[in-house]
Amino acid sequence: MNLYRSVRAVTGASGNGPIDWAAVAEAAKSATEPGSIELSAEQKTGYATDVRDARTRVREVSGVSFDVPDTIEIQNRHHWIDANITTFKRVMEPVEEHGPSVLPGVSRVVNTGTMSFMLALLGNNVLGQYDPLLLADGEGDDHALYFVHPNIERIAGKLDVDFDRFRRWIAFHEVTHAAEFGAAPWLSGHLESRMESGIEALAHGEVDREAFRELDAVMTSVEGYAELLMDEAFDDEYEDLRRKIEARRKGMNPLSKLVRRMLGLGMKRRQYERGKEFFEYVVDAESVETATKVWDGPENLPSDDELDHPERWLARIE
Template sequence: MNFFRSVRAVADASATGTGTIDWDAVGEAAKASVDPGSIDLSADERDGYATDVRDARDRLRRVAAVDFEVPEVVEVQNRHHWIDANVETFRRVMVPFEEHGPVFLPGLTRAVNTGTFALVLSFLGNNVLGQYDPLLLADNDDHGLYFVHPNIRRVADSLDVDYPRFRRWIAFHEVSHAAEFGAAPWLSTHLESRMERGIDALVEGDLDREAFRELDTAMTAVEGYAELLMDRAFDDEYEDLRRKLDERRRGGGPVAKLARRFLGLGLKRRQYERGARFFEAVADERGLAAASRVWDHPENLPTDAELDAPERWIARVSP
């Protein structure tokens, strides 16, 4: 790690180039403040990742009765690889804000924005375990499945849990997301349209509450259904893994807690829990096949009210 190089990259952003964010400096500063970690994997570890992904795909196909493929891009990454892969995602999301026009004190604004996103990416790069990336707002339909090996290894050790079992659990979770997007080819476009509406409104100085409400509802369904699949498909008991990981997320120092709040990670946890309760109720009442009907078409997504009253969704979609 080189904090001096990180600070220098942010400082240089104010003096070079145009625009409100220097994305090259974002990546450089984020990586300078994060140890990349090792991905010097043994043959058994490489085979383990491949086996975990393949087994997760096969079991999820059988359990959920949905046909999907894992992405062609499946990578075991270090932390710097993950940062590089996600700088472009952040850049795409921020395009409308950067195109909005002139700003007051552009050099200072550029440095502050660059430093903020470098901090965000460095925090996430040091904590993300796995990621299914549907590449929202991209110009192509490629998806990616990433495993940040140094983080998986470190967290397994810190939680005092069996590393291969923990790695397999993470693989099942990420492949569960691949199953959702594979079962619902319309889902990426649905999420993109709500995101773009919300961002466009913010750029114009307005707040499209309905767009963000629909986005939150859809993401709650995405996270909750993945939890349901994990519960029904994972081939081992895992309540201890979830409990220990949740305890770890609630812990940490004040800086980590502030970062989680700033990044909305508490909202993500709420989406998991609320969505899981909804789908568990549907599956218990009508079976997993009925719950999977949520991905038949966009109209089958639960409304915000139905998330807390699954019997209404059952009456509407699967009577």
């Protein structure tokens, strides 16, 4: 880790756009220890086995046929930062096209520093990621699955839990997301259209509240259904893992909590909880098969109101 080099990269940000992405990459990685991915043969086999078992179990409980990416990437923190800079750059392109006028009074250095800080912080905390490669150009793989091994190892140690069990839990969670996008081939395009609408409005200095409201509702469904499948598919009790992670989050200092809110991580937690409550109601009232109908088409997605009143969603789709 070289904080001087990180600061120098940010202050030296250049180019025509509001963000210097090369400087973002250098600054974020200079502020982050990459961590080791020297895995034993047993650890490599463990990741592969966890993903394979998760795919089998999730298929069984959901009734959905889906594939996981051909290549499962075991990443260090720098690998994850590089992969997600590509994603952030795609998402921000409409804003960048309109140049500094979109963010009057905000300099390229500030934008570059903010993005670097976000990626460095996330890179130090992300455990696993199913990436549907939204807004990609269609070349190469159409989805990806990452495990940030140094973070999984570090957090398992801090929580004082068995590494193999913790790794397996992360694998099952990420594979549930692969199941969702496999069940709904239209989901990527739907998310992209909502993202593009919201970002395009921001690029013109406006806020498309409806687009962001719909995007939040979709992501709440995604996170909630993943929790449902985890409850049904995981082959071990894991309430202790969830409880320890929650306790760690609540024990953060005020600055860390503020940063989490700034990055939208509090919203993500709310999506988990709200979506889980919605799908628990649906399964208790009907079945997992009924819950899976949410992926039959975009018209079956619950609205913001229906997420709080799942009985209205059931009445509409039955």
